[in-house]
Amino acid sequence: MAMRNQLLRRCVFWNGKIKANVRGYAAKDLRFGTEARAAMLTGVDLLADAVAVTMGPKGRNVIIEQSWGSPKITKDGVTVAKAVELKEKWQNVGARLVQDVANKTNEQAGDGTTCATVLARAIAREGFDSISKGANPIEIRKGVMMAVDVVIDNLKKISKPVTTPEEIAQVATISANGDVSIGNLISEAMKRVGKEGVITVKDGKTLNDEMEVIEGMKFDRGYISPYFINTTKGAKCEFQNCLILFSEKKINSVQEIVPVLELANQHRRPLLIIAEDVDGEALTTLVLNRLKVNLQVCAVKAPGFGDNRKNTLQDMAIASGGMVIGDEANLIKLEEVQLHNLGQVEEVLITKDDTLLLRGKGKKEEIARRIAQIKDEMEISNSEYEKEKMQERLSKLSNGVAVIKVGGSSEVEVNEKKDRVNDAMNATKAAVEEGIVPGGGVALLRCYSALDELKPSNEDQRRGIEIIRKAVRQPCMTIAKNAGVDSAQVVEKVLVRNEPTFGYDALRGEYVDMISSGIIDPTKVIRTALQDAAGVASLLSTAECVITEIPKEDKFPAGGMGGAGGMVESSIPMLISDGEEPLLFLTFHLSNCAVGVGILSLPFCFQQCGILLGTIVLLFCGVLTKIACRLLVLGCRVVDESNYENYAYRVFGRAGRLAVEISNISYLLGTLTAYFVILGNLTVSLVFKLLNYYSGQISTEILSWNPVAIFFSATVVITPLCLWATPRFMGHLSFVSLSSYAVLVLHVACTGLPKLFSEFTLMNVNWWRAEGIWIAFPVFTVALMCQPALFTVVGELSLRRFLSINKIITGAVNVCCSLYLLVRLLIFFLIHYSIDLFFLLTAIFGYVSYQDDVSGNILLSLKAGVFNELVEFAFLLSLAVSYPLLLYPCRHTVCSLLEHFNILSVNHFAQGNQLKNFRFRWLSITISIVFISAALASISPNVEYILELCGSLAGSSIGFILPAVLYLQVSSSKEIQRRIEATVCLLVGVCMFCSSVFDMLPVEENYSVEINKRIFTVSSVLPTATHFALNETDYIAI
CATH class of the missing domain: 3.30.260.10 (TCP-1-like chaperonin intermediate domain)
Incomplete structure (x- = not known):
């Protein structure tokens, strides 16, 4: 028999595996008979042991580890049961079935989960034992259910109201x-x-x-979708100072709810929709906005049916000061709703089963008039059912x-x-x-003798009755055991004294009259616990086969390198866990947001402050960015927000939100302008090289074509990408863009490596130049800054995963992981420890290679040649891809500034114009940002000056000062380490702001540049303009 089972399991296993490979199904594993029941019983025992220790007045506490926050200490049986998750899947099947018993008892009676768990374990154990001895499981179940019916009848007899x-x-x-x-x-x-x-x-x-x-009022309807849950303290939705829309009709069109959503968003208040039903695209829109932009909204079905529902809705509307939309009078339509048509309450609590409205803003005179009306209707009505419903409504309005x-x-x-x-x-x-029955397990013991009256049809049914006879002893025995006394002796003594209320007081350690001593249990709790336990446990005993899924092999094992401190294990595999491609695309997106035109200006920065000092400053900026990002995410978790603007609004109101909006728009617009400067330079340079009109020197004719190249790129390439690119398409382009960055680094490194160790290079390069630190520091921070785009790029992920992504992106430099990172270079080289390395290579070798003519754009220093031109073209494509990824957060913030804050579930990577009446606004904002930045680039050709301006003013504010100030405001005083980090971040941001403002003031200088054997004078702004390659004499003169 055992051999047959083993062979059958193998056949099904391989057959399941074939299905998994061919049709996409998960492979299954099977167990049969005694082997399966023994494994499940182990899981039942583990869960029941954990729950049983809480039973009785001397029950013990259970400490439950939580994924966040402090461990939970509880004596609640259902809480303990829900926390149990076993690693061995066969054991977990048994534990999950008993969890269902506890949950069902808790839902029906509200208590008795520990009693139900103890009874279920006792029935399952005895049932498994009988079946293993050859009994018929079907007949045993019949005997169990016969005995349960007798016990329940006896409980009703001894129950007292x-x-x-x-x-x-x-x-x-x-x-x-x-x-x-x-x-x-x-x-x-x-x-x-x-x-x-x-x-x-x-x-x-x-x-x-x-x-x-x-x-307040409460009714028995919960949220339509669990995605409306907005708190981690249980599966519920909580609102303060909430608006309520009452609709008597079904809502399934987006057009119907857009006006009321805009109204709630305009007044920055949560919205509760109570209607006959909410489904279709209306529900989809609400859920997407709740998840993506954290719109505080929830939908609930109206309670009752027919006239009772209409009356209940009217009661709630009067109590909250609103009105019912869509009634027979049809005085107002959903599209025409105004603020005074909505109900208002101070507090709302919504679970999956019911909704509670507290402190409504209805007028007392109208409420009193409604109460009098209900009383008059009760006197007139002849229907007992109607009177009962009216009494419920009256109680809700008055009590x-x-x-x-x-x-x-x-x-x-x-x-x-x-x-x-x-x-x-x-x-x-x-x-x-x-009613009530004697507590302490006595009520079930008093049903012990009633089982003698049963006359089973066969031996197996008799065994089923004996299973219940043994099970009814277990609650009393468990209470006595937790009290530290002989449980068997206590049960025997209670059974010998055949008095209905005689029992054992475990708290005081003596035998008493349970009713007069106040030791009582609700009849419903004991009845429900026994019924649920017997039903599930007896079915568990009849199980002959158990099927579980075979876990998939992890393609990326979570094993870090030796000596890496576990850093790789905790971060890298998470990016590609569960086979979710969007995570990979989002990694590419955020990488492109962090690496942009700043990489081209890093050699200039190393020229200004020297190689050693530049390396130190670059690493410090990486650590500072890591701190700022962590503060942003932790602060958002505290106030339960998922974007920068709402986070600031929750902390400092409209002024805080405005500060974030202005800083973010200024920083991003400046960065987008710098993108166009580089696009224009490289496009003109590349075209003239291909036409053999450019040999490495600048002419006025070449300079005059820059605005044309900028606006051509804006019209033909950038605008279509920003308007019509899909997330998957942008993900593939981002991958190509990152590859071009890698090519640039390798090319610059190969160019600079021969020069690095030459005697002339070692003697002439700057190693330490402290006076240049304030010029270079803002550009360093801009080159590593991803804070403005952080929420937009990973806004489609949950907050916990978002926190993990942020931790990866903002990780500190880790030299030990360099080998691992090189293996996965194309996927992971743009997290911060590799960004710093990436930038460092480009900066050092770029400075060494072109120390005589270094400028803000090192690509302009490349000589004519096929490979160099391919590098320039690849970098042009990477900039074109990176531009939309920075435009999205800028557009998002502009929408927030214009009070149209993403209530339409706008996807930041694709078209957000799902609704026709918002399409023009969305298009106009996008096109305006593109051409404003293009216009600024055509009149401000100095990329270093632009980056310094962004970094010192808006960048210091949005990247460091505001995250620190917001976190200091919302964090607890116990978070000492984090508050110190926030203070350091704030001080550095303020110093950067003040010092850089003075240092970036324009200084006019005249340069004499020889072009085509002719001398002409150009007035430009320091630092070095991107268009000019200075010779060694010019550099020394400066």
Whole structure:
């Protein structure tokens, strides 16, 4: 038998593998019979052991490690169950099935998850044991379900209704693990808002627990899509000072919701849409905007049906000061909605099951009039169903919502107590519904003798009944075991005393009357726990085959190089994990944003401050950029934003957002202008070389063609790329662009290497020139700066992955990884440790190769030749690709400045004009940026001056000062190291701003340049103009 199973597994395995290769399915692995059940039972035991330790008044805490933040300490069974994820897949199947038991019990009864887990383990274990001895699993399941029905009937007989506040407090106290203060608080809350009232739990701001009743409404409908979730504290959506759109009709058109989205965006307030339904392109637009531009919006279906839904919507609209759109009167259409038509509430809490609206802005007179109207309708109505629904509406309008604020001295303490308060609240509601039974596991023990009345049809059914007989002992035994006493002895003593309420008080260690001592459980909780546990565990026992997926082999194993400190392991594989091509494309995009025209000016920078000092400054700028990017990402995580403008708005309001917008536009526009300067220079140079009119010297005729080349490039190449390039197309172009940078580095290095160690070179190059540091420093920072484009390029990723991408991009120089980086040069050479190396090679060898005539664009120093011309042409293409990648964030910021801030899910890499009425605006902004930068380039031919201007003014602000100031404002005082980094970043940014402003002031000089044996005078601006190659005499004169 074992041989047959082994052969069958192999056949299915290979067959599955063929399917995986041919049809794209994942390969499967199979196990059968005893082997499969034993593996699953191991997983069930592991999960049940972790959950069972929390049971009873002397249950222990469980500490759960979290992927972020402090570890979580809890005694809540369902929280512990959800945290269990086993590495061995067969064991994990069993654990997941018991997790489903806990989750289902929690959803139905709100408590009892630990009891359900203990019962499920007991039933599964005994069931597996019986089946392994040859019993029929189907008949065993029948016996189990027969016994469960008898136990449930007996529970109903001994159940006692809950009527007094004292009994409610007792139920809540038991569910809160004996915390009397929580029990009394919940009892008081239920007394204030009624047994059918709404009670919610939130974090308090003091050390003590508090309760208040506020105006609010709750209904049983949650968010339509989980993508609306905006908080890491549970699967929920929270809004403050929220606008609400009430619609009686279904919304499926984008055109219908665009006006209200613009209205909410204009007033910088979140928007909740409550309608009959939201689907189609309307829902897609909302979800995309929530994910990509962090638009604070959520859609919820209206509660109820028919007339009840209409009345409920009207109640909510009156309570919040709004109106229902699309009713029979049809007074106003969705496209015509104004601010006064929307409801307003101070706080909204939305989960997958319900929605809570707190502190509506409705007028008290109108609310009172609505309450009187409902009361009059109740008196007239003859239908009990209608009266019940009217009473619910009346309760929501008049009683309000009880809010329990949980206090504590730390976040860990508050979270642990909140779990217990929620359990107690749910248990109390369950007790009100179906009554109470003796607690401590006694209620199930009192059903022990009732199983004797059953008459099974066969031996296997009798075994199923015996399984339940043993299982009902387990809750009491587990409570006694956690209290440190002999569990078997406690159970026997309780069973011998055949009194319905006699049991063991584990807290005080004595036998008492459970009801009079206040040790009680809700009947619904015990009933639901037994039903769910028996259903899943008995089905688990009937399983004969288990199928799991075979994990795919990792093409890029996460093993770092020896001595690399694990840096490669933690960063590189993540870029290409899960086979996601967009991550690879985004890597190329951001690389091109970081490497641009600045690379051509680095030899000039090394000329100004010397090779050694230049190397130090370049590495320092890399570290500084890394710090600034990390501060940006961490700050955005704190305020839950995903772009620079909204981040500043959340911290400093409109003034902060305006500062970011102006700085970003100034910096990016200046950089785009520098791109056009280089494009013009190289285009003219390349064309005249091909036409044999240019031999390395400049003429006025050549100079006059620069504006023509600039505007030709803007019209024919740049504008089409910016308007119609797709993400995948740009990804391939970026790859080619990076290859051209590599060719440039190799070419410059080969040119400079023979000169580097020559006696003349070593004696004449600048090694340390401190007076030139303030000229070179802004250009260094611009060459490494990716902060302005950071959010735009990786904005399509989640924040955690975004943080990892940012960490990779802004990594420090790591010489140990150079060999690994060379192996993957075409993919990963533009992360910062290689950017610094990349720039360093270009700068040093470029300076050494052309030290006599170095200029802002070293390509102009190349001699005529086929290979040199190919290098220039390749670099022209790379600049054309890089331009759109910097235009996208600039356009994004311009849209933000013009109050049209991406509410239409604009893709930053492709056409954002999904809607016709926004197409003209999108096109006009794009074309304006292109031709403004082209016009500036035609009148400002000095690329070093432009880069210095960008770096010292806008660059220092957007790249260093603002990230530091924003982070210092939002971060906790406990983040000492990060706040020190922010302070250093701020000081360096301010020094760079002030010193560079003075140093970049224009100085007029006259140069005599010999061209074609004729002398003419040119007035230009220092530093050296990009158009002129100076001889050694001219350089010394300067």
